[in-house]
Amino acid sequence: MAMRFVIVDLETTGNGPKKGDRIIQLGMAVVEEGLIVERFASFFNPEQPIPPFVQQLTNIDEQTVEGAPLFADKASEITAMMEGAYFVAHNIDFDLPFLQAELERAGWPPFAGPAIDTVELARIVLPTVESYKLGDLAKRLGLRHDRPHQADSDAEVTAKLFVALLDRLRRLPLLTLKQLRRLARHLKSDIYSLLDAVIAEKQQEAPTDRTVAVYRGIALKKPAFKRDGAKLEPDDDGQRLPSASFAAFYEQAPPLPLPGYKRREGQWDMMQLVYEALSTSQHALIEAGTGLGKSLAYFIPAAFFACERQERVVISTYTLQLQEQLIRRDLPVLKQIVPFTLRVAVLKGKQNYLSLDKFASFLPEPSDTYDAVLLKCQLLVWLLETETGDLDELNVSSGARLLLSALAIGEEEDGGRHHFFAQAKQRAEQADMVITNHAFLLHDLTASTPLLPAFRHLIIDEAHRLEDVAARYFGDRIDYVSFRLLTAKMAQTFTKWMEAGQSEGKDILARCQQQLEKLQFEGDELFRLLRRYALARKPARAGRCRCRFSPADEGGRMWQAAIELCWRLRDLAAALLAEAKPLLPAAMTDDTTPSASLAADLATLNQQMDALVRLLTEAEPETVRWIEADEKGAANAVRLYSQPVDLADFFADRLFIKKRSVILTSATLAVRGRFAYMLSRFGLDDFYPLCRSFPAPFRYKEQVALFVPADMPLVSAVPLGAYAEAAAAAVLAIARHVGRRVLVLFPSYELLKMTAEALKTEEADEPFVLIAQGVQSGSPAKLLRTFLQFDHAVLFGTSSFWEGIDLPGSALDALIIARLPFAPPDDPVMEAKSERIRAGGGDPFYELSLPEAVLRFKQGFGRLIRTEHDKGVVFVLDRRLTAASYGADFLASLPPLSVYEGTLSELLSIADAWLS
Known part of the structure; x- marks a missing residue:
């Protein structure tokens, strides 16, 4: 492939x-025939200040560029290197406009050749990697960075990445x-000419790839597609029955084959308790502190039990x-430990698996959007x-x-005729251990035809989330955006x-379109x-309204009008289904995508209408309903929800009575x-389960200190805005004095936003970067990656940051909890649960609000x-942590540690000394 590629990376003032x-540094690497044949690197004087956050990110300061050339001084050399070459960069939308602007400023013509974005190319060639950041891709491919x-370093590693992707x-x-x-003509990069060259090379070779099968014109990995129902796992090559029992393994207590593994007594004690619960058919609640090695502590005894007793x-x-983590990290370790062959399978809901038929029909469709084109490319690879x-x-x-979800097997479809789900189900039926998720488990407990293979022993990890998942599963939700997207797609x-x-x-x-227009208008x-x-x-409140309602208690002209519209919507949806019946797959001679897609969309519309009717018209005892709307949102931006208030009876009747042993951890x-x-939340009081807490194996007295500023105002004594200003000042002082990276946890987005706004007015010249969930766009994972880019941030x-994020070592130096995590006063579910407790003569604060807040506080502290x-x-x-009587409940739920x-200002001095 005789082509010339110039890989470019640059650092800028913004x-x-x-x-x-302006550009402050430029690196270039020329690739020919898969080798780097030429390099260029230079700092540039931008003739303007370099912002502190840029200095922190790049380690390029004013002194570095003080004697550097201007871009114009090197423009001829740069232009000569790029002549006749492809321009290649990692995120070309950033690098190319900067370079063009500098060339124009220097009086040179803009670059007019083909361009390739290695982010886009990596998305296609590596469709499963977690992150497309340059450093993460380099690590994944073993490239030194x-x-x-x-x-200069980024250009070098981008060049090596580009060669690897090619x-x-x-x-x-x-x-x-x-x-x-x-598809390539619709991509941002000029990849089509690369593909022409690769195809030309390929056509000269004799076809030798026997690992590929073809289905409806699509190449697949062969083991992924079998019609004969043959076993997909490798044949057992070991003893099915264990050659050693769990008792013998436990007594021998071998070191686990993990790098740097140290025996933790709590982990081995938990193994013994899990095995005891399984083998004596008892339920158990096991709290396992951070760092204990909880996954292996239940995985190992469960494996021995499954094979000793031949019980899944x-x-x-x-x-x-x-x-x-269980599949990629823990399962390989487990298979090294147990002296027998172990079969482990993963099974999820049908909507998690690709329908090959839907994709085969979607592929030739004209692609209207870039997202659709890129998705097709990713799926093909x-x-x-x-x-x-x-x-x-x-x-x-x-x-x-959204496009991907439309290509999944529908919940209403027969999973047996879909290759991937049928194979996953078959693997599960042959497995000793099956890994699933809470939502699929709940579906299985309530379905007339279970999809999980028969089992009597269950381990529920992250058990504190089971009730939330169940509440959403048994509840209803319908919102305008989903309704509008669905009808627009139809x-x-x-x-x-x-x-x-x-x-x-x-x-x-034509009749279907008329019915649909009426449906959209009435909706x-x-x-x-x-x-x-x-x-x-x-x-x-804080720009959002959450209004509880009950169909039996509502009235007035506006409500009656809403109910009439609800019935009209249901009738219009039924009329649309009747009109569209001749277009559905059962009435068509071939399985075309439009008909299959339309059938799925009409089924979803039916589900939405059923949910709407239930929400607005049906009286369900022990259910809380509410409407959410944004004060400044669109006139129809509304979400309707319902959830059961109490699920204790469900868990008792459908889970704990039915299974021999359920271990919640x-x-x-x-x-x-x-x-x-x-115990009360899960309806376990009458089952007398084994209950045990295993503390984390850390030396908390030496590793962490907790500080409570006495000069903060009491939350209850000042308006929320005033508290937010005080919190912002405290965060600023702590960030200046302690730690390179600081995580601040808020119980509500309202307080987070107020504090961020107050801090923004003070921190313009501060040497740290502020990243705020909901203020900056991006998922929690993306915000976390941005946070880790900076040395001082x-x-x-809020919400998802209280749990499930891992920031070990230097990734986090200080944690600030802005306010004790009590649920906001307008939380409709907590309101309904409180009313229920009060009606039974109980105290909602001590029986509900406080325990919930303590558990959340523990998650944040962790x-x-x-x-x-x-x-x-x-x-x-x-300050309620030390000033209120109930503050002792929070402190008593933490491991022993020093509290100041x-x-x-006094605490910052103590913290400085303590950390050093």
């Missing part, structure tokens, strides 16, 4: 060339390359992250790698998520059919009316060392110390 930001955010492109089968070539054990987790068809393996853009389907010119169906399509009216009703009933189950709260987080080598400080800005109280 993000906007149009705003006058010495000085991130230095242009090599992977060359390995794709000819069929896939040709399909990518057809199911493990249910809340997060995909923990599922992946992924199907050559995946053995499961599990869509969670993919890393796709947020815009492609309108698009009808339009495509009309344009395709199928004359015999045009009358049907707009209903959601607009519900928003007005909610805002009239309950004023917005988590890092946060006990309040003040007692399990009474969780403050991250404001973000700081993640390994035995970590050291850090926790500041709790809420005093003015903030």
